[in-house]
Amino acid sequence: QVQLVQSGAELRKPGSSVKVSCKASGDTCDRCSVSWVRQAPGQGLEWMGRIISLLGIADYSQRMQGRITITASKSTNTTYMELSRLTSEDTAVYYCARGLDTFDFWGQGTVVTVSS
Amino acid sequence: EIVLTQSPATLSVSPGERATLACRASQSVSSNLAWYQQKPGQAPRLLIFDASIRATGIPARFSGSGSGTVLTLTINSLQSEDSAVYYCQQYNNWPWTFGPGTKVEIK
Numbered sequence: 001q002v003q004l005v006q007s008g009a010e011l012r013k014p015g016s017s018v019k020v021s022c023k024a025s026g027d028t029c030d031r032c033s034v035s036w037v038r039q040a041p042g043q044g045l046e047w048m049g050r051i052i053s054l055l056g057i058a059d060y061s062q063r064m065q066g067r068i069t070i071t072a073s074k075s076t077n078t079t080y081m082e083l084s085r086l087t088s089e090d091t092a093v094y095y096c097a098r099g100l101d102t103f104d105f106w107g108q109g110t111v112v113t114v115s116s
Numbered sequence: 117e118i119v120l121t122q123s124p125a126t127l128s129v130s131p132g133e134r135a136t137l138a139c140r141a142s143q144s145v146s147s148n149l150a151w152y153q154q155k156p157g158q159a160p161r162l163l164i165f166d167a168s169i170r171a172t173g174i175p176a177r178f179s180g181s182g183s184g185t186v187l188t189l190t191i192n193s194l195q196s197e198d199s200a201v202y203y204c205q206q207y208n209n210w211p212w213t214f215g216p217g218t219k220v221e222i223k
Binding site: 037045063102103107 | 117148150152154159160161162165171172203205207210211212213214215216217
């Protein structure tokens with residue numbers, strides 16, 4: 001069984017950055033590839049980007065390009081998603097999920113609130 | 117970017133009946149489509165991938181069909197715990213996209 005445990009809720013001011021972590025465990029997740037998906041309040045799901053953890057190569061949604069950085073630490077099996085130049089429209093629940101194309105295990109979600 | 121449209125937006129079904137959810141793509145996604153179930157306050161759960169393959173542990177009452185631009189999720193013998201929002205997601209063309217969701221309510 002795979003478990004993805006995310007860092008806690010964050011409150012940020014507009015224009016700042018946030019970094020969310022996602023720690024993987026389980027005997028089938030030594031080299032998990034991880035994607036990030038977000039969900040604004042009352043809205044649907046938006047795919048943001050992914051990282052092939054074994055290679056450390058990340059791909060991003062064009063909509064996020066330039067503001068998002070996804071990194072991974074092989075030693076700690078932890079993936080990080082950093083989003084910069086935050087606006088109120090970035091207020092959402094951010095999920096990490098295992099997989100490059102489809103997502104079979106999900107983290108519990110991290111609430112990021114952007115407010116002055 | 118492929119745009120996915122889901123219909124209906126809301127579906128009200130009696131227990132034991134069948135629910136049929138549609139996902140329409142702005143261009144062909146072949147069979148590269150997944151379905152997810154999301155209940156309030158929870159992360160999404162993968163139900164179906166490659167249009168018709170059930171994910172591990174998913175009951176047989178969930179089935180997916182179709183390819184190209186029209187794909188369908190069918191829930192047979194609806195149960196109360198199936199009340200949720202269902203999303204389709206394509207992974208045929210970059211970037212991956214989700215549909216807006218169909219809310220299934222139990223009468």
